[in-house]
Amino acid sequence: MKNFYFNIALPLPIRKTFQYSYSEKIKKGSRVFVPFGSRKLVGIVIEEVKEDKSIETKNIIALLDNLPSFSSKAFECIIWASKYYHHPIGEVFHSFLPNHLRKNNLHKDYAVSNNDYSIIGEKPKLTDEQNNALKIYKNSSDFKVNVINGVTGSGKTEIYLRIIEKNLEEDKSTLLLVPEINLIPQLIKVFSERFGGNIGVYHSKQTPIQKYKTWQASANGNIKIIIGTRSSVMLPFKKIGSIIVDEEHDESYKQNEGFRYSARDLAIKRAQVENVPIILGSATPSITTIDNIAKNKFIELVLKKRFDGSNPPKILLYDSNKTKINNGISEELLELIKETIAQGKQVLIFNNRRGYAPFYQCLECDWIASCNSCETNLVYHEDLKRLVCHRCESKYGIPDNCPSCSKSSLNISGVGTQRIEKYLQEEVKEAQIFRIDYDTTRKKDAIDDLITEINKDKAAILIGTQMLSKGHDFPNVALSIILNIDTLINNPDFNTAEKLSQLMVQVSGRVGRSRNIKDGKVIIQTRYPNDKNLLNLRDGNYMKVAKGIINDRKNLNQPPYTASAIILATSPKKESNIAYLNEARQYFDNLKLETIYGPMPSQVSKLKGRYKHLIYIQFSSRSQLHKEINKFLLISEKWSTLKKVKAMIDIDPNNFY
Ligand SMILES: [Zn+2]
Ligand SMILES: [Zn+2]
Incomplete structure (x- = not known):
């Protein structure tokens, strides 16, 4: 045989x-x-x-x-x-x-309850900007990258709906990628108000059978609209019409463990191989995307005006150098919060640290509470009366005396969302307070319940972390206050300026979308009111900030003007990581590259008992990167130092993780 x-x-x-x-x-x-x-x-x-x-x-x-x-x-x-x-x-x-x-399971067929995608909802009249964007999109159904650069509220979602409609007319599917599972429910709501058929979802919190059903229904063309996170980028499609990547700038598109890839970049590759158009949407396009527009590789579709005709909020920089600050908030801003609540409106407070206080430390010596298995400072949580590690979620009791000098001079410092919540509960008694962070939204549907409650249009204070800046709208917010960004301004990470600018614009965009609010305000409390990026953001000029960042990167020879990679090592022993990475560093030093950093600890320097170190390397071109990394992998395979570590490669890293 x-x-x-x-x-x-x-x-x-x-x-x-x-x-x-x-x-x-x-x-x-x-x-x-x-x-x-x-x-x-x-x-x-x-x-x-x-x-x-x-x-x-x-x-x-x-x-x-x-x-x-x-x-x-x-x-x-x-x-x-x-x-x-x-x-x-x-x-x-x-x-x-x-x-x-x-697993060794065979394929099964599942029925789809409704695959009639007729339009059931009313279609709003498009603005001139939207019509124009759609016209350019419809020019060709071959591969091309369209970037919808649209301010929050400019009606990006309506354009997505029209693109889906066009695909359905041609009996084709649409894949919509989102950076976070949290953003899926509101999109399902909007999509199922427009189209009759089932909306497929695909993400890591589904049961294996739910995920497989979506996979199968997409493969045989029964489901034609699919919303998913990263891994949905390789779903099978009977006939795909286009791919949409919403909030394309979002860092969550980068997978930072195991197989490290950018789902946005893979989506572009997928669209190219399928020869279909791809749409990248954002109010704050990434630096890479803006650079590709400048190089005429991507097509830019601009939406400058808000869809409902409302005005964007005014942004003010509040100098916190000369003012008294209680629990993270200056006295003057507290008065403003009280006024806004008295008018029956909502206040949003953005503070990117959860817990009560980020540090528990000794005032006599320099002891600071940190996690035994992660080398990171422990955060005091008032509700638990415990110190919590935000990396591994381990909880610790609170020592009365300093473990280092035995004195009873231990104290909390810094401001987390819980601390602001408690302070405002005392100061603004009449306001209902909602806290939106990892701790209050861990349960399934928790965030949707919170948002439904908040959007009932009553005086309230919302306090939250980064989660607030992602995709959710709070139309009744008249005043938004951004706290604690000064540590970010001084952060040495190579793309902090980009991340900070995106964060601020995204937070501002959540504000004052209701018709009742004519004068939405965003106040940034900072000790650096003359920072040039902050000044540009105040003037609503994200693109100017972005172009400044692009110029800096060009001058400093940073990506996208060079190609970068990180080589990571993890092991239970620091020394093993360092030995392997030193050998790697020596290898790359011989290539006379312009920039190599490390070995140094990763930003997550230790996790669950394993140390993580890295070296960062910049190559003059992508072809050089691929050639040299391939050679390195072949040669380093035989190193004895490799046997004691788990080594990984991160191409186009976002950060020093
Ligand atoms: Zn001490
Ligand atoms: Zn830990």
């Missing part, structure tokens, strides 16, 4: 494929069940090959797919991603399979 031979990718941290045989031909992208040592694994067929007689070839136990789980287009993207991100191919394929298909 004739046998066929295949290279199979297995879910292992190994940069190679393995040869197996089978009695029939198998299409690439199909799942197979194979023996591996004493285990049995689900692998993906990469290619048919001639028998290699120099190695022992085992038989495939079972072919699991009738049709390949990965279409030829998705297959092509994943092969590309594995090379681009220098990650073991089997792990890359595995990361895009829903759990159900990671």
Whole structure:
């Protein structure tokens, strides 16, 4: 009997494929069940090959797919991603399979309750800007990257709806990527008010069967609108019309563990391979995207005006140098909060630290409470009367005396959301207070319940972290106060200016969208009221800030003008990380590159007992990066220092994680 031979990718941290045989031909992208040592694994067929007689070839136990789980287009993207991100191919394929298909399960068909996507809702009249943007989008149905650069409230979502409508008319599907699961419910609501059929969702909090149902319904074309987070970028589609990436600037599109990839960049690759248009939407496009617009690689569609004709809020910088500050808020601003509440309106307070106080420390010596397994400061939580590690969520009791000098001079310092909440409960008794942070939104649906309650239009104070800046609108907020950004202004991280600017514009955009609020105000409390970026943001000029950042990066030879990579090592011992990374550093030093930093601790320097260190490398071009990283991976494989660490590569890193 004739046998066929295949290279199979297995879910292992190994940069190679393995040869197996089978009695029939198998299409690439199909799942197979194979023996591996004493285990049995689900692998993906990469290619048919001639028998290699120099190695022992085992038989495939079972072919699991009738049709390949990965279409030829998705297959092509994943092969590309594995090379681009220098990650073991089997792990890359595995990361895009829903759990159900990671096991030796066969495919099943599930019925979809409603796949009639007729329009059931009313379509609003478009503004000239929206019409214009759609006209440019509709110019061609081939691959091109359209960037909707639209202020918050300019009606980006309506454009998404029209694009979906066009795709449906042509019997094609639309994939909408969002950075956070939290943003999905409100989009489902808007989409199902417009279209009759089911809206598919795909994200990590679904059960394996829910995820698989979406996968299957998308593959056979029963569901034509899908909203998902990162990993939905490689879903199968019967016929895809276009991909939309909402809030494209959001850092959450970057996966920072395991297979490290940018879902936005992979979405662009997917659209290119499928030859369909892609839409990147944001009120604050990323620096990379703005640079690509300047280079005419991306097309910019600008929406400057708010859809409902309301005015954007006025932004003011409040100099906190000469004023008395209680619990993080200056006295004058407290008065403003009271006035706004007295008028029956809402106040939003943004403070990017949860808990009560971020530090618990000794005033006599320099002892500061920190987590035993993460080397990070512990945060005091008033409700728990405990110190909490925000990395691993370990909880600690509160010592009465300093563990270092034994004196009873321990104290909290710094301001978290709980502390502001408690302070304002005492100072502004008549206001209802909502706190929106990780601690109050952990439960399923908690954030939606909070937002429904808040949007009932009554005087209230909302206090929250970054979560507030992401996609949710609070139309009744008349005054928004941004606290505690000074530490960010001084942060040495290489893209802090970009992140800070996006954050401020996003927070401002949440304010005053209701018709009743004519004079929405955003106040930034800072000790640096003359900072040039803050001044530009005050004048509503994000693009000016962005262009300044692009210029700085050009002058400093930073990405996107160079190509960067991080080599990471984790292990239970600092010394093992340093030994491996020193050897890596020496290797790259010989290449005479302009910029190498490290070895240094990662921003998350220790997590659950494992230390994490890194070196950061900049190459003059992307082709140099790929060539040199490939060489490095081959050579470093044999190093004895590698045996004691888990090493990873991060291409186009966002931060020093
Ligand atoms: Zn002490
Ligand atoms: Zn910890």
